[in-house]
Amino acid sequence: MIQTFRWFGVTDSVQLSHIAQAGATGVVTALHHVQNGEVWKVEEIMKVKTMIEKAGLTWSFIESIPVHENIKLQKGDYLQRIENYKQSIKNVAACGVKNVCYNFMPVLDWTRTQLFWPLKNGATALRFDKVEMAVFEIYLMERKGAEKDYTEAVLKKAKLAFEQMSSTEKIRLSDCILKGLPGTVDDLSMEDFKEMIAQYDGMSHQDLKNNLSFFLNEVIPVAEENGVVMAIHPDDPPMDILGLPRIIKSEKDLEDLVGFVDSPSNGITFCTGSLGANPNNDLPKLIEKFADRIHFLHLRNVRREADGSFFEDEHLGGSSDMYEVVKAVAKIEKQRGIEIPMRPDHGHQIIDDLTNSNAYCGYTALGRLKGLAELRGLELGIKRSLL
Ligand code: CS2
Ligand code: MN
Secondary structure, eight states, X not given: OEEEEEOOOTTOSSOHHHXXXXXXXXXXXOOXXXXXXXXOOHHHHHHHHHHHHHTTOEEEEEEOOOOOHXXXXXXXXXXXXXXXXXXXHHHHHHTTOOEEEEXXXXXXXXXXXXXXXXXXXXXXXXXXXXXXXXXXXXXXXXXXXXXXXXOHHHHHHHHHHHHHOOHHHHXXXXXXXXXXXXXXXXXXXXXXXXXXXXXXXXXXXXXXXXXXXXXXXXXXXXXXXXXXXXXXXXXXXXXXXXXXXXXXXXXXXXXXXXXXXXXXXXXXXXXXXXXXXXXXXXXXXXXXXXXXXXXXXXXXXXXXXXXXXXXXXXXXXXXXXXHHHHHHHHHHHHHHTOOOEEEEOOOOBOGXXXXXXXXXXXXXXXXXXXXXXXXXXXXXXXXXXXX
């Protein structure tokens, strides 16, 4: 695996030198200042690339060139937005950066209900709590019909939790969902949020898949011509939320995806934390099955709970067997004769992270460094002993 670290650019308190010190050789970043749907200009891409290379690192993957909502909805100026996307692909290729991650999640990117969930050892982790999600949807957002998406047991707990919640807690929960996690949409007001969600009224999973297929049939030929690989990030969490269709969450979804355009450029970001939140996803099996379409790896672990809640556990410690995952990766890398870029996807807040309030949530320096170091050791052990 090529070891990489995500970097949010000059505003990130985790600097390029820190990334190099963590032992990574690659950087994963985006033009975070460019508005979603606009063309990425060569000059801007080169500025970032030069900065990375001056630090002795390589820009391994773009995460992400975001897909404009109008493309997902196939409305308004979506054709122009697709043309812009194609131009961005040509421009990044011209700059020699040929790996592009993206996602096709409606409205929200990754979603959590708690950003600083305390662990027993004093560290904090990100958490998705089904009961809190129900509180948000039913009581804070007041989404019509939301109750039907929850079990009786969760509804009961949500009612109680809401009654006992202080106003500060309510604001915290709303902010957590609306203010956007790093790399996601901009801060949203509750009103904007409701409007954006309403646009998806009546859209089925198949409708959204058709829109993804349309997008890929336009964009993949351009990617292929320019030697670019596209790698879709799975939906996180891998379930429908807020009544929105989510379409990249299972083996079947990945099968559909690769079938939309039969090209190596139409690939996958294999995020074990996202896919692993659904116990039906057999991660090592999926790695072997989609071997030649996996272009990028996000390795982290979640601890699943019976009601669909989960928290981000130690990289080697959650519900997924990371030994089997890394073994499967080592196997496909050997078959393909390549190394796949990997980043430790999120980390706990530990030690000095706990007092560095400037770090992007989930993207701590030490928490991720720990994850990377563990994964690096695991990989070395596997390669030395098994292959
Ligand atoms: C998140 C996302 O889980 C994750 O990796 O950090 O923001 C992710 O980067 C995007 O969904 C990719 O487009
Ligand atoms: Mn991920």
